[in-house]
Amino acid sequence: xxxxxxxxxxxxxxxxxxxxxxxxxxxxxxxxxxxxxxxxxxxxxxxxxxxxxxxxxxxxxxxxxxxxxxxxxxxxxxxxxxxxxxxxxxxxxxxxxxxxxxxxxxxxxxxxxxxxxxxxxxxxxxxxxxxxxxxxxxxxxxxxxxxxxxxxxxxxxxxxxxxxxxxxxxxxxxxxxxxxxxxxxxxxxxxxxxxxxxxxxxxxxxxxxxxxxxxxxxxxxxxxxxxxxxxxxxxxxxxxxxxxxxxxxxxxxxxxxxxxxxxxxxxxxxxxxxxxxxxxxxxxxx
Numbered sequence: 001x002x003x004x005x006x007x008x009x010x011x012x013x014x015x016x017x018x019x020x021x022x023x024x025x026x027x028x029x030x031x032x033x034x035x036x037x038x039x040x041x042x043x044x045x046x047x048x049x050x051x052x053x054x055x056x057x058x059x060x061x062x063x064x065x066x067x068x069x070x071x072x073x074x075x076x077x078x079x080x081x082x083x084x085x086x087x088x089x090x091x092x093x094x095x096x097x098x099x100x101x102x103x104x105x106x107x108x109x110x111x112x113x114x115x116x117x118x119x120x121x122x123x124x125x126x127x128x129x130x131x132x133x134x135x136x137x138x139x140x141x142x143x144x145x146x147x148x149x150x151x152x153x154x155x156x157x158x159x160x161x162x163x164x165x166x167x168x169x170x171x172x173x174x175x176x177x178x179x180x181x182x183x184x185x186x187x188x189x190x191x192x193x194x195x196x197x198x199x200x201x202x203x204x205x206x207x208x209x210x211x212x213x214x215x216x217x218x219x220x221x222x223x224x225x226x227x228x229x230x231x232x233x234x235x236x237x238x239x240x241x242x243x244x245x246x247x248x249x250x251x252x253x254x255x256x257x258x259x260x261x262x263x264x265x266x267x268x269x270x271x272x273x274x275x276x277x278x279x280x281x282x283x284x285x286x
Contacts, residue, residue, distance in 0.1 A: 039072035040096070042125045042133035045103050052123070052137040059112045066104045066123055066135070070096040077128055080104060084121030085139050086111065094125075108139060115170035115202035116143040146170045147231025149200070151177075154225055156241045161210040163225055163237075167200040173229040174199055179210055180226075183219040193228060200229075217245045 044052050045065035054062040066089075070076040076096045080089045086109045096102040106123070121137040148169035155162050167173050175196050181189035189212065200206060210225075224238035 040068065040070045040076050040078075040127070040133070042123070042135050043067050043069070044135060051135060053140075054108050054137065055140040055142060056110045057142045058110050058114045060110045062108045062110070064106060064108070066106055066125075067101055068094060068096050068104065068125055069101040070098060073098050078125040080106075081124050081126070082106070082121060082137075083124070085119055085137060087121065087123065087137070108137070110139070110141055114141045116141050116145055117171065117202075143170065145231070147173065147229060147233040149173055149175055149227055149229050149233035150235045151225050151227045151237045154223065154237050154239045156212070156215075156223060156239065159212050159215055161212055161223060161225070162207070163210070164205055164207050165196075165198075165200060165227060166205045167202050169231070169233065170202050171231060172199055172201055173231075173233060175227045175229045175233075177210070178226040178228075179223075181212075181221050181223045183216055183221045185219075188216050188219065188221060189223075193226070216243045219243050 043049070043066075045067040052064055054064065056062050066080070068076070068078060075098055078094055078096070080092050080094060082089070087106055088109070089106045090104055094102055094104060108121075117140070119139045119141065121139065122134050123137055124132055124134045126132045146169040148167070150166045150168055151163055152166060153162070153164045161179065165175055175198065176193040177196055178193040179189060179191040180187065196208070198206060198208075220240070220242045222238060222240050224236055226234075226236040228234050
């Protein structure tokens, strides 16, 4: 008679068979899905580069080649496109024979006036079934780095100071802002420079505002905003504003008007009361 140890493997297999059956069914159903995956790929031509890299000055036209490899046993037709950077393909519709690789030249034009720095884009191919393959492209724009920033259109509206920041350089800036306001009797607001939560791209204009709770109710104030950024960017601008409590002055003016009207009426009554007396005196003299 077989020992307990000899029966254990068979018993274990019998016990696990209900658990293994769903797993086998899952693997069997997954196999066709893997076989149905696209039998083609997209990549930069030559030396196994994973992505494209291009570098040039503004206005330059750079060239490279994209490879479409068809590993299937039937022809493949794809449409090529690019995004993020100006790309122009030698052809946008391509038919690749079975088990063949086709190379497509393309150009990348660096925009004129583009600021120095890195840009990213994507080259894509889409087949007739809607399946898409993509390759990243990194473009570095050359040129001198210039840090320049201005603050413009400073104004006071209620309890806020509004202004605009303009990046007039060639690099992305993270500006800092300092705020100062001087009244007739000294400073009424003094905020040291702090970093603003913005990344200002070259050429971008951004409208912002600064809260000013507790501003003066009655004063003549000069407001100055100073912005700075890395690379030596520095600029100041301001405005003048007069705060007048019109509500209080309006009430005071109304009270003064009422008082003036009352005095005028009282004066009129006194004049009316004196008129008969003057007439009587004049009559007596006559």
